[in-house]
Amino acid sequence: MKGFRTNQMIAVDWKPNKQDKTPIYRQIVEYISEKIAAGDWPIGSRLPSQRDMAQTFGVNRSTVVSAMEELISYGILESDFGGGTRVASNTWSIRMSQPPDWNKYIRSGFFRPNLDTIQTINHMEFEPGYIRIGTGELSPELYPGKLVSKIFRRMPERIPSLGYLGPLGLPELGEALAQWLAVNQGIEAKASNIMVASGSLQGLQLVSVCMLKRGSNIYTEAPSYLKSLQVFQSAEMCLHGVQMDEEGLEYWKIKDASNDSLLYTIPSYHNPTGTVMSERRRGEVMNFCQSRQMPILEDDAYGQLWFDEKPPKSLKARDKTGSVIYMGTISKTMAPGLRIGWVVGPEAVVYRLGDVKMQTDYGASSVSQWMMTELLTSGDYDIYLETLRRELKARRDNALTSLSQYFKGIATWNKPSGGFYIWLCLKHRVFMDRVFADALKAGILLNPGNMYDYGENHAIRLSYAYADPEDLRKALKILADIIEKHQKR
Structure with missing residues (x-):
């Protein structure tokens, strides 16, 4: 996937320019230094693993190791042997001035952070290439562009x-x-x-x-x-x-x-x-x-x-x-x-x-x-709603047909009489975090049911409102295979 997050909120969505004459490891050093200097990566934040960074950067792991060693020697990063690599709280290199400890301020705010899974969803929904089968939003294909244009012409x-x-x-x-x-x-x-x-x-x-x-x-x-x-x-x-x-x-x-x-x-x-x-x-x-x-x-x-x-x-x-x-x-x-x-x-x-x-x-x-x-x-709003209801009903029927084809033996589900969602309940216990991660690797972004529940949950909120119906069918076939693999473990 294009980017990833850790549970400490560090996100990496950058790649070195292999056409640039600057050595790759040096580009990595400069990238990480700039993120820390700008305060984007607060003191104490944990970096992704070297393997994950090598995959995201598209380079050999040895290149990442060289960059990490140089940053550690500057005092910018520190390795805590088992806990990964973190942004250091000690002396910065002479190239940088000391930023404030933003983690202290972040932790002081009264508004709690989103769950890790929700933060990942909020991030990945804006990345191209994913089939979003849980998004609670109307598809861009359903946007009433002609109606909006007509309304805006009247508004002056x-x-x-x-x-x-x-x-x-x-x-x-x-x-x-x-x-x-x-x-x-x-x-x-x-x-x-x-x-x-x-x-x-x-x-x-x-x-x-x-x-x-x-x-x-x-x-x-x-x-x-x-x-x-x-x-x-x-x-x-x-x-x-x-x-x-x-x-x-x-x-x-x-x-x-x-x-x-x-x-x-x-x-x-x-x-x-x-x-x-x-x-x-x-x-x-x-x-x-x-x-x-x-x-x-x-x-x-x-x-x-x-x-x-x-x-x-x-x-x-x-x-x-x-x-x-x-x-x-x-x-x-x-x-x-x-x-x-x-x-x-x-x-x-x-x-x-x-x-x-x-x-x-x-x-x-x-x-x-x-x-x-x-x-x-x-x-115009009421007329528009009549058309929208027909479109959503057709999308619901497409989703139900796909579920009958791919999920008959592994899940149960409801037939909604309106709205956006089908509640897909798996018949056997699986680790939903692993299903979520494997689906993401396969280009599918889903909403696990445990985001919404007060206890253990083995369900998925399926939205037929956003994804293209054919894309939804393809995603459900892939997801069924992923779930069956996890249920056999």
Whole structure:
């Protein structure tokens, strides 16, 4: 593969220029010296093994050894005999000035780092040559370029200026969202109940920093997308996974429900399992939480991506007491780069969130907000969604056909009725980290299920939304062979 990461965050994605007259080992010395001098590789960071660096650089291992020995002699690197080679904390060469110990500052930040696997995924998703079978994003092939161009042609007549907007966002978008939510979701809300965010993930971040106190209990489905994030953990809150059955969250297993707790749920086309919470279960969850004054954070990122019939109405549509905070987004339905989401809740809540948002980014993109307003008020968004649902359904069917062909004896899976994901559960125990690594070597980037769960997990989140259908078929065939090899060990 083109680059690699260690668990200490050092990344190598460079190759020496073999046409240059400068000796290869000298180019390596200069490259590593420059990375350390710039502070990119903090003191104490561990370098990849010499074998891995030789493979990435495309050189003999002896060349890397020569470069390492010279850097060690300068005091830039040190070898700790068993722990690999690290950036030294002692005297630098005379060519370099002493940078600050950035590791000390990095460790001091309150926001926790991503899991190692997620850091690798985030890095490799931007490298060419990989088939991305877990990416929770629409394929570039599904990007509505013609529709976006049409909307942008109209916008100069609509936009009076592109200045900063108020704490809740563009008023015209708030009004358009209120009308659209009433018609499509049955959610009765005024513009004053809606805050425009830079994606629903920012909504989560804002709730975590300004609505809950340290030590609060956050309950969510197990597995859950929320587990793959560090949003609430970084705010020193306690995440608890609650098992699901075919109807959704088994709410009766929540042991410490109170108004010091919060339930985070994705009831429609759950991420990562694709489960849809039933009509009956939604009513029961609402009654359970309201009787205990336990607020609900409802993430509805996929609710509009149904295939044959709409899911049951949202929890927010059932909310008569202001106990549900609802989040929506166009990151999954249109394009994540537009950075538009919305939070719906009581006025006091959204004004509090809006105040904190103004302290962080002073508002989501004005251009994107005007564009979303035009999409909603023109009716073009609803027409577009109809086409998108057909495309996603065809991709789902292609994925299911491939699974039946290659995974019949080694895994089970669900048939999602909407959204992006198939939850692929392996029949036998395997080391998922090794499967992930072997798949990466084969040019396949996947999302292991243990990223989302609270315990041991032998599943894979399969997305049919991103990869080309034929590429997905090829990747699944290769992945099946990899898994069978590991199951025989």
